[in-house]
Amino acid sequence: MNFNDLKINDDIKSAVGKMGFEKLTPIQKKAIPEALAGKDIIGQAQTGSGKTFAFAIPILNKIFTPDKSPQAIILCPTRELCIQVAEEFKKLSWDMDKVKILAVYGGQAIGRQIRVLNKGVHVVVGTPGRVIDHIERGTLDLIGVETVVLDEADEMLDMGFRDDIELILRHTPKQRQTLLFSATMRDEIKKITKLYQNNPKFIKISDSRKTIPKIKQFSFKSDDRDKIDDLCKIIEYYDFNLWLIFCNTRRRVDFVYRNLKRNGFKVDSIHGDMTQKVRDKVMNKFRNGNISILVASDIAARGIDVTEIDVVVNYDIPQNPEDYIHRIGRTARAGESGYAFNIVAPYESHDLVKIRKKFNLNIKSKKVPSRDEIERIKNKEVLDDVRVLIENNDLENYVNVITSSKMDATEIAAALLKMIREK
Incomplete structure (x- = not known):
């Protein structure tokens, strides 16, 4: 119709x-x-x-x-x-x-x-x-x-x-x-x-369940004390533009926001204790792409309608199964696909099992990426960009600079890669 x-x-x-x-x-x-x-x-x-x-x-x-x-x-x-x-x-x-x-x-x-x-x-x-x-x-x-x-x-x-x-x-x-x-x-x-x-x-x-297949859902086991480090690893490893991270309490929202900020991520937070002026300012930054990560509580997230959200992360697993559906429904909007990541401490395993059974969800287990895996993927991203430059640009002048130098070309490339990765 x-x-x-x-x-x-x-x-x-x-x-x-x-x-x-x-x-x-x-x-x-x-x-x-x-x-x-x-x-x-x-x-x-x-x-x-x-x-x-x-x-x-x-x-x-x-x-x-x-x-x-x-x-x-x-x-x-x-x-x-x-x-x-x-x-x-x-x-x-x-x-x-x-x-x-x-x-x-x-x-x-x-x-x-x-x-x-x-x-x-x-x-x-x-x-x-x-x-x-x-x-x-x-x-x-x-x-x-x-x-x-x-x-x-x-x-x-x-x-x-x-x-x-x-x-x-x-x-x-x-x-x-x-x-x-x-x-x-x-x-x-x-x-x-x-x-x-x-x-x-x-x-x-029940159309939410029809959109759920468009959301690829994964769980990552983690101890509660390791969650913030594991979250940072997940964000570094997966190449998404907009992240929406849910926590169960205002204090957890503040904790996750502070730690992500400390680690150099473009992040802000929103919860019910903030003034409307502050919440509007944060939401505008998120919609405009000035920040790539928004940490939110359930109540504050009501009304968030940003169609480009790539992934929803449950830093805390909600105790109410309906809240899980509300949360992950923030991605895969307007017919697009999306991802839902769940960082699960041992005491939350039962809650996720309840959610999975209630909605017959396909939530696959994944391991938190290691530092070596993150390094490999970051290096690959740089080299992919280099390959595109080689294929689409006239580099003759730069080739002459390298060949006229007395340094080994491989070592030059390695040094430039190090400069890019560590800047």
């Missing part, structure tokens, strides 16, 4: 085309027609499944631009995801006339958000805390909202936002469309759906 087959505004179709999308993902194929028909939806789908389009397209399709009060509100667990969702809305509404989208979240000056809200906004994307702040200040009136979206509902509940969600829902009209998306479907989420949705259509997509 193509986007052109949908009964939606031509301006939305045009924007989707400019973004380079043609075929719908499974969640989009099932959810968009139901949402366009005005039905409530429970969508169970993993990160990276294309679910933002599944609710953004139906919302934008029914926006009435002369009415400048909020007509839809999307709740997200983190600032990063909030920003990402708002950006998707803006891209989809490129060709629509005067559609206003606003992201509201903590860590950003509230005065600016109030000024934009006062001018008129059609779609609000926000974190629960900041949305409630605006409601209590009287700067956000949800009485005209037709659609509410709970995005990454399981994460919002894990972060303790249930009371906030319910408070926000009570400020919206009873006659509304409610769309809920979650990677997991726990009892607490089912309670929310029974209380706040009207005969919802349940859509379950």
Whole structure:
């Protein structure tokens, strides 16, 4: 099914085309027609499944631009995801006339958000805390909202936002469309759906497992005290451009970041205790390629959508198997392939076995590269570059310099290789 087959505004179709999308993902194929028909939806789908389009397209399709009060509100667990969702809305509404989208979240000056809200906004994307702040200040009136979206509902509940969600829902009209998306479907989420949705259509997509074969997964045995040295060896040996490294705690994020920095890698970190300004700055460096390695916690990584990530490394194995799928799903985006490396201490072996069995994953064992192997591969990389130079360049003048010198050509080559490798 193509986007052109949908009964939606031509301006939305045009924007989707400019973004380079043609075929719908499974969640989009099932959810968009139901949402366009005005039905409530429970969508169970993993990160990276294309679910933002599944609710953004139906919302934008029914926006009435002369009415400048909020007509839809999307709740997200983190600032990063909030920003990402708002950006998707803006891209989809490129060709629509005067559609206003606003992201509201903590860590950003509230005065600016109030000024934009006062001018008129059609779609609000926000974190629960900041949305409630605006409601209590009287700067956000949800009485005209037709659609509410709970995005990454399981994460919002894990972060303790249930009371906030319910408070926000009570400020919206009873006659509304409610769309809920979650990677997991726990009892607490089912309670929310029974209380706040009207005969919802349940859509379950296991498309994350279809993308998993595109992710080559490996495990490396390591003692906990050796993990950082082994991580450095792995990074040196494997030739990847962008690395995303996950740790289970903020302290581990800081530890890994400091040690990689000390070893000369282009690295930065992101975790929940950082200010929004710092997190935005780090993410921009990662997206722009100014750093090649990002060390992150699970919560801070929500909303990271960088299509070029080559490899995800689990420095710590997650105890929740679902978190493993969320993490490795950051690579192999947009149909590309990717890698997932797991550095496994003895006490984590059982957790990885649980993950492997639950999702029937093919995780192959590999040895951490030795220093000799790293030296060989680094030398080979230089010699490969030299071979390309020989094949594609006129080196006559340089050959004359070497032959006219009184030094042995082999020793000159060896000395130059040493200079390159040790600079």
